[in-house]
Amino acid sequence: MASSSSARLLLASLLFSSLCFCFCLASSQASVPKVSLQLYYETLCPYCSRFMVNHLSKIFEDGLISIVDLDLIPYGNARVNSNDSITCQHGPNECLLNTIEACAISVWPDVSEHFKFIYCVELLVVDHKYESWETCFEETGIDSTAVLKCYESGEGNKLELQYAAKTDALQPPHTYVPWVVVDGQPLYEVSAQSIKFF
Template identity: 70%
Template sequence: MASGRGATFLLLLFSLSCVSLSSLPLTEASKKVQLELYYETLCPYCSRFIVNFLSKIFIDGLIDIVDLNLVPYGNARVASNGTITCQHGTNECLLNTIEACAISKWPDVKKHFRFIYCVEKLVVAHTYTEWETCFQKTGLESKAVLDCYRNGNGQKLELSYAAETDALQPPHKYVPWVVVDGKPLYDDYEKFETEVCKVYKAGDQPEACKGLLDVTTLPLKVKEQRQVCFADGLASSPKLISFTA
C-alpha cells in the first residue's frame, strides 16, 4: 500500500474520478487553459515535476480550468524502421509505452493521472521496477493497459507521440517541456500554475489563483541551474524490466 502523502493523494484522486470531469458549465469548460507536458518516464526531473508540482492541480482545484495533455515520449528517437530508442534505455521505453496505454485506455485525466502519478512516484523512490503494483494501489484493472502494450497498439501510440513532439514549435530542447496556451515555459516550468491563472479568462479566478498572480513585490532570485534532461544524448540500459503475464 502507498503511504503518507502519496496514499492520501491517490485516495483523493480516486474519489475525484468518480464525479464528472469538471463542475464548470459546458461553455466555460470549452474555454479551459491548454496545459501540455512533454516528458519521459525515467528523467528524474520529469518524475519530480509530476509528483511534486503537477499533482497539486488535482488538490487545489485548478484541474477544473485546465485541459491537461500528457505526452510520454520526451527525448526518444525513431529510426527509419520505426524502432524507438529512449534516452534512458529500454526500461524507459517500456514505461513510456505503458503510460501511453494508460492515457489511451483511461481517457479521463483524473483516472490516468492517478496511475501515472503512482508510477512516477516509484521512479522518484528508485523502485520503478515495481510499477505493476500501481494497478492494485489505484484500484485500476491492468488487462486493458497490458494488452495495449503487448498487441502493438502502445508502439503506435508512441509513434504518434513522437510525431507530436517533433512537430513542436519552437522545438523542445529538453524535458520536462511544459506548454501553457501554446507557449513553452522553458526552465520556468515549475511556475506553470501562475501562467495558467494569467491565461484563464473564462470566468472568475479560481481560489487557487489567489496569491499566485501578485508577484511584483517578491525579490528577484538568482536563476538556478536548469533541472532538465537535455535532448542531446542517449543512455543505454542492460535489460528490459519484465512484467507478469
C-alpha cells in the same frame, strides 16, 4: 549541465506556481475557457518525475484541474529508428514505461483516472523502485487488462509513434524535458520575459 537543468526545473516550478495563481483568478470569472497545459516528458527522467510528483500533482489537489485541459505526452528525448522502433534516452525500461503510460492514457481518457496511475509510476521512479510499476494497478484500483493488452498488441508502439510526431512538431522544438507548454507557449519563453520578477 545538471545544475542548469535543476535551475530550469526550479524556474519552471516557480512559473507553474504563478500560472496556477493566475488560473485561480481567472476561474472566478464566468465562462472562462480551460487553459491548455501540455507536459512533454519521459518516464525515467528524474527531473520529469519530480516535476510531476511534486508540482503537477497539485492541480488535482487544489481543484485547478477543473480549469486546465491537461495533456501528457510520454516520449521526451526518445528517437524513432528507420524501422519504426524507438530508442529511449534512459534505455529499454524507459521505452517500456513510456509505452505503458501511453496505453494508460489511451485506455482511460479521463485525465483524473490516468493521472492516478501515472503519478503512482512516477513516484516509484522518484523512489528508485520503478521495477515495481505493476503494483500501481492494484494501488490505484485500476484493472490492468486493457493496458497490458494495448502494450502487448503493439497498439502502444503506435501511440508512441504518434507522440513522437507530436513532440517532433513542437515549434519551437523542445530542448529539454520536462517541457511545459501553456496555451501553445513553452514556459521557457515566459521565463525569459519574467525572470526579473523572481
